Amino acid sequence: MPATPTVHRRMLGAELRKLREALGMTADEVADRLGWHQTKVSRVENGRSGVRAHDLEAVFEVYQVTEPAVRAALSGLAHQGRRRMWWTPYADVIAPRYSSYIALEAEASAMLSFRDALIPGLLQTPEYTRAVTRALQSDASPDTVDALVNVRLARQNAAFRRSEPLKFHAVADEAALRRVVDSPRTMIDQLQYLLEASEASHVTLQVLPFAAGAHAGLMGSFVILRFPVQSELDVVYTESYTSNTQLERKTDLVTYSRMFEEICAAALDTAMSRDLIADVVRDLQ
Numbered sequence: 449m450p451a452t453p454t455v456h457r458r459m460l461g462a463e464l465r466k467l468r469e470a471l472g473m474t475a476d477e478v479a480d481r482l483g484w485h486q487t488k489v490s491r492v493e494n495g496r497s498g499v500r501a502h503d504l505e506a507v508f509e510v511y512q513v514t515e516p517a518v519r520a521a522l523s524g525l526a527h528q529g530r531r532r533m534w535w536t537p538y539a540d541v542i543a544p545r546y547s548s549y550i551a552l553e554a555e556a557s558a559m560l561s562f563r564d565a566l567i568p569g570l571l572q573t574p575e576y577t578r579a580v581t582r583a584l585q586s587d588a589s590p591d592t593v594d595a596l597v598n599v600r601l602a603r604q605n606a607a608f609r610r611s612e613p614l615k616f617h618a619v620a621d622e623a624a625l626r627r628v629v630d631s632p633r634t635m636i637d638q639l640q641y642l643l644e645a646s647e648a649s650h651v652t653l654q655v656l657p658f659a660a661g662a663h664a665g666l667m668g669s670f671v672i673l674r675f676p677v678q679s680e681l682d683v684v685y686t687e688s689y690t691s692n693t694q695l696e697r698k699t700d701l702v703t704y705s706r707m708f709e710e711i712c713a714a715a716l717d718t719a720m721s722r723d724l725i726a727d728v729v730r731d732l733q
Contacts, residue, residue, distance in 0.1 A: 456555075458495030458681055460525035465493040467511040481510050499526045534602060541595045545692045549685060550599075554606055557676040558615040560708050562656075563669045565627070567638060568618040570604050571645050571653070576638045577601075579630035584689075613650040619708075619715050621665075622657045625728045632732045639729045643722055654715040655724050664710040672704055 468478055468489075475489040482489075482503070491497035499507070504526050513519055535542065535550050542550070553559070561568050567576060577600045581593050588596070607614040628635050646653040656663060668686065675681045684695040684704045695701070716724060 456525045457498055460499065460522060461493040461495045462680070463522060463525070464507065464511070467513065468493075471511060478507075478510060482506055501526070534606065535599060538595055538599050541592050542599060548694070549692060550603060552673050552683060552685075553603065553614075555675065556614060556673040557612070558674040559607075559617070560672040560674070560705075561616070561618045561669075562665045562671075562708060562711050563618070563624055564621045564665060565624055565669070567624050567642065568616075568620060569600060570607055570614075570616060571618065571642055571651075572600060573634075573638045573641050574601060575634045576629055579634060583629075608648070608650065613648075615650050617652040617654075617712075619654045619656055619665075619711050622655055622724070625655065625725060628732075636729055636732050639725050639732075642725055643729075646718065646722055646725075652718060653721055654712060654718060655721040656711060656715040657724065660714040663714045664707040670704055670707075672701070672708060 468475070475493070476486055478484075479486050479489050488497060492499055501523070504523060507513075508519055508522075513522070534554075535547060539547070559570075561570075566572075566580060569577075572580070574597055577597050578593060581588070581596050585593070585596075607616070625639060629638070642653065645651050656665070670687075671685045673683050673685065680698075682696075682701055684700055686693045686695070695704070715721070
């Protein structure tokens with residue numbers, strides 16, 4: 449599995465890019481000096497590749513980094529970017545694009561999520577996740593489905609049971625509440641879990657009702673991940689059946705942040721959202 453872009457790796461890449469640009473060097477020039485493949489510099493600067501200790505020492509020489517504190521800080525980021533993650537044992541069942549997303553989610557401080565067809569992943573019950581996984585991966589073996597359900601549960605634990613829980617603001621379309629996944633019993637349990645989860649101080653849950661009509665999220669689901677150290681590390685994730693798109697340009701972040709604000713404005717407030725969820729539960733009983 450290729451290296452995943454952790455926040456530490458992306459921070460290191462951003463700092464190395466600044467050093468290179470301060471010297472007026474191109475990526476090709478640096479690659480030539482270091483004896484690297486031409487694409488390696490850009491992969492490192494984008495957080496797609498880690499840097500080994502001996503390579504980093506060579507970079508320090510080329511970039512004329514002599515200050516001990518700076519060298520120590522960059523070496524620390526490189527070490528953190530190579531550390532073993534909790535999802536490593538699942539490498540044989542999760543796609544690289546999923547691993548990449550998990551790596552960023554694990555270090556995000558806040559997430560803004562709009563889902564138009566499904567319950568947000570971090571708020572799904574195991575039974576709901578299992579049914580959705582079987583539907584989306586009909587050729588997966590039972591063991592693979594079990595492993596993917598375990599990954600989802602581990603993601604929830606990693607997000608909400610750490611010392612500073614992820615601040616999660618989710619907007620779910622009413623269609624996701626009313627679509628009966630697996631069985632009415634599964635949906636009742638799922639919706640009751642939503643009601644419980646929405647009471648947590650780190651979770652904000654809104655429902656976008658059918659009555660809202662046309663809205664800013666009609667093009668589909670997306671997630672905005674925000675990070676505590678540097679705002680320029682924030683990313684937008686969009687997902688399709690075969691690929692994920694990671695958007696990092698400031699213009700994209702501004703656009704999707706505005707879209708999320710508009711969706712929230714069109715959605716019910718948290719109290720009315722819980723009332724609607726409770727109504728759907730009663731309809732299913």
